[in-house]
Each structure stands twice: as structure tokens, then as C-alpha cells.
Amino acid sequence: MTRVLVVFAHPGAESLNREVLRRVTAALETGRHDVRVRDLYAEGFDSRLSRAEKQAHFDAPDTKPHLTSHFADLMWCEALVLVHPTWWGQQPAILKGWFDRVWAHGVAWDFPEGATRLRPRLRNIRRLVTITTHGSPWYVNAVQGMPGKRLANRGLRVLCHPLCRTTWIARWGLDRENPRATTRFFRRIDRCLRRV
Numbered sequence: 001m002t003r004v005l006v007v008f009a010h011p012g013a014e015s016l017n018r019e020v021l022r023r024v025t026a027a028l029e030t031g032r033h034d035v036r037v038r039d040l041y042a043e044g045f046d047s048r049l050s051r052a053e054k055q056a057h058f059d060a061p062d063t064k065p066h067l068t069s070h071f072a073d074l075m076w077c078e079a080l081v082l083v084h085p086t087w088w089g090q091q092p093a094i095l096k097g098w099f100d101r102v103w104a105h106g107v108a109w110d111f112p113e114g115a116t117r118l119r120p121r122l123r124n125i126r127r128l129v130t131i132t133t134h135g136s137p138w139y140v141n142a143v144q145g146m147p148g149k150r151l152a153n154r155g156l157r158v159l160c161h162p163l164c165r166t167t168w169i170a171r172w173g174l175d176r177e178n179p180r181a182t183t184r185f186f187r188r189i190d191r192c193l194r195r196v
Helices: 016-030 051-055 065-076 093-102 140-143 149-159 181-192
Strands: 001-008 034-039 078-085 127-133 165-171
Touching: 001 016, 001 065, 016 034, 016 078, 016 127, 016 181, 034 065, 065 093, 078 149, 127 140, 127 149, 127 181, 149 165, 165 181
Parallel strands: 001 034, 001 078, 078 127, 127 165
Antiparallel strands: none
């Protein structure tokens, strides 16, 4: 049994991403994993990093009680599953704000005095899975440099366990109706989650 945190970032109740979330949680619960879900829009997560919070960037996590439950979930999980659309080449602002505010000093990283680089703290996370949808086809995102994929698979991963495995599952070209592509997308999700 694996402790899995699922972070969901889509405002639509009838979206394909909502169906992905339903399938993800069902697959994980069938596998008898211990699952926690964070639906950022439903809980009204404030993505804005305020001036005061930025100035307190290096303060201890216990000085930010409004984020305590998010910190606890991040430090609890062994696998992190991100479910979101890709807008303008990357994660929605609400999810990017979750990274900015929750992947904080004393939680995701430390910067010891005299150090020249961050020291990762999320060694509990050994698996990072991103499941996303793109309106545009693959080649458009390739030309953009896939900034959302780089943020997840490089930027976040470096703060996790040194052997953390990453998976990027994308449904490209969602602006064009293609039920077979969606079916393949769902099958890939199921196969991946069986190995979490």
C-alpha cells in the first residue's frame, strides 16, 4: 500500500479532467492505496503568493498555519499525482501557486547557511505522475519547449527522493474530437496507476 496525494486543478464540473480524477481515485482505491485528494478549485485555494508571505520565504513552516494541512499532505505522501489541463503551455495558475506556496522552505527544501544550493527535503516522494490534457497537438507544445513538463519532471522531481520516478501522461489535441485517443489516454492512466 502506497500513500498517494492527488492534486487536482480544473474548475469545470463536467470536464474531461474531472473524469480523469474520478478514474485516478477509483484505480488507486482499487489498488488499496491510502489516497488523499486536494481539489484546489473546490477548496478555494488562494494561488497568490502575497508580499508578506514572500518576505517570510525563509521562515519556518509553523509560521504559516493557513498552509499546515497542505504541508502535512506533501510530507505524508510517497507518490504524488497531479491532474490538470495544460493552459498556455503549462499548469493552471492555481496549481503553479500551490507549488509556489506549499513547496516551501522547511517543507520541500532547505537552504543551509553557507550553502550554494537547495537541499531537498521531500525524500518521502518516490513517484511523481502528471496527467494532463492539451487542446493543441503535440508538436505545438514541443515548439514551446514543454515548460509544464519541465517544471514537473525536473523542477519538482529534484526536491524528491533521489530515485524518484516521473511519468508524464498527456492527451494531446483535445480541441479535435477523437474518442479513440481518449480511450488510449484512459488505458495509459490505468496501466500507470497499477504500478504506483
